[in-house]
Amino acid sequence: MATPTITLGIETSCDETGVALFSAEKGLIAHALHSQVDLHAVYGGVVPEIASRDHVRMLLPLIQGVMAEAGIEKADAIAYTAGPGLVGALMVGSGLANGLAFAWDCPIVPVHHMEGHLLAPMLEENPPEYPFLALLVSGGHTMLIAVRGLGDYQILGTTLDDAAGEAFDKTAKLLGLGYPGGPLLAALAEEGNDKAYAFPRPMLNRPNCDFSFSGLKTAVMLQVRKAEALGELEACRADIAASFQRAAVDTLVGKSIKAADSEGLERIVVAGGVGANRLLRSEIAERFSGEVYYPRFEFCTDNGAMIAVAGALRLAEAEAAKEIRAQARWSLDTLTTPTRI
Ligand code: KG4
Ligand code: ZN
Numbered sequence: 289m290a291t292p293t294i295t296l297g298i299e300t301s302c303d304e305t306g307v308a309l310f311s312a313e314k315g316l317i318a319h320a321l322h323s324q325v326d327l328h329a330v331y332g333g334v335v336p337e338i339a340s341r342d343h344v345r346m347l348l349p350l351i352q353g354v355m356a357e358a359g360i361e362k363a364d365a366i367a368y369t370a371g372p373g374l375v376g377a378l379m380v381g382s383g384l385a386n387g388l389a390f391a392w393d394c395p396i397v398p399v400h401h402m403e404g405h406l407l408a409p410m411l412e413e414n415p416p417e418y419p420f421l422a423l424l425v426s427g428g429h430t431m432l433i434a435v436r437g438l439g440d441y442q443i444l445g446t447t448l449d450d451a452a453g454e455a456f457d458k459t460a461k462l463l464g465l466g467y468p469g470g471p472l473l474a475a476l477a478e479e480g481n482d483k484a485y486a487f488p489r490p491m492l493n494r495p496n497c498d499f500s501f502s503g504l505k506t507a508v509m510l511q512v513r514k515a516e517a518l519g520e521l522e523a524c525r526a527d528i529a530a531s532f533q534r535a536a537v538d539t540l541v542g543k544s545i546k547a548a549d550s551e552g553l554e555r556i557v558v559a560g561g562v563g564a565n566r567l568l569r570s571e572i573a574e575r576f577s578g579e580v581y582y583p584r585f586e587f588c589t590d591n592g593a594m595i596a597v598a599g600a601l602r603l604a605e606a607e608a609a610k611e612i613r614a615q616a617r618w619s620l621d622t623l624t625t626p627t628r629i
Pocket of ligand 1: 302425468474589
């Protein structure tokens with residue numbers, strides 16, 4: 289099968305509708321994103337039914353927009369997020385992708401959302417070579433993965449409770465910040481003293497690659513209650529935010545470097561929403577002796593470009609699907625390396 293020239297990527301796994309066109313020759317040629325953050329903010333979290341309905345409303349106009357921008361009427365291939373995620377939201381992307389592939393008579397590939405995140409740095413000018421260690425940190429996942437090739441993913445460690453993004457979001461909520469709290473907490477932390485409170489660095493000294501953030505969250509909660517009781521919360525919110533962020537980042541960076549060293553990996557990719565955290569990016573670059581790669585800020589959080597590039601890479605190995613997929617749970621280490629046909 290000839291390598292498709294232009295791949296349309298579709299992302300609808302959660303609360304962002306993302307679409308993009310990735311050209312085998314020119315790289316990313318157009319992308320668009322509609323965030324539902326404002327719709328969900330009033331509920332303090334993502335409401336699945338509202339998410340699905342808004343994907344229905346936005347997906348087709350966004351696709352029409354990028355097609356018009358690129359001056360094309362059909363793509364040569366389609367890649368869509370097939371999971372993991374909210375199943376109703378996934379079905380919107382999966383259904384439209386499969387309909388368009390039928391109409392355009394083109395190959396289609398279901399993409400694992402986290403594979404999209406870990407391949408997002410491939411959109412940049414200086415992409416990482418295999419093998420590398422991926423630190424995947426999002427609202428739903430925290431994982432360390434040894435990436436030895438496309439589809440060759442060994443999960444070295446994962447979180448035993450909250451994901452890193454979830455820990456940021458829940459801490460932000462305790463501090464009275466809005467949703468999603470990660471970026472708001474990071475902004476507040478800039479004004480605080482990160483040595484004000486000695487919060488725990490969970491599992492940092494354990495030999496394995498697993499994470500746990502619930503103890504850190506509890507320590508913050510106790511501190512917030514204490515400050516509230518003393519009527520001092522307002523005065524120490526920024527210090528709590530900074531001390532929490534420092535503890536979370538120390539844990540993520542320490543565990544990543546340990547994992548890379550023990551696996552003999554000289555490159556680290558940081559991806560997923562929490563990968564947009566500036567302290568995490570600067571600390572890991574400073575402390576790791578090898579190379580560190582990240583997607584640009586806008587492609588750390590969910591987007592269609594990472595799905596387009598992941599699908600294009602798989603389709604270059606001729607992996608077209610013969611089934612429609614939308615699955616809420618899907619482990620990254622069950623993916624296979626594409627085989628050439
Ligand atoms: O990858 P993503 O967009 O969605 C999921 O697949 O979950 O990640 C969203 C998560 C949220 O928890 C959000 O608070 C967090 O990434 N996040 C951040 C920052 N920007 C986004 N966390 C810390 N610092 C940031 N700058
Ligand atoms: Zn994501």
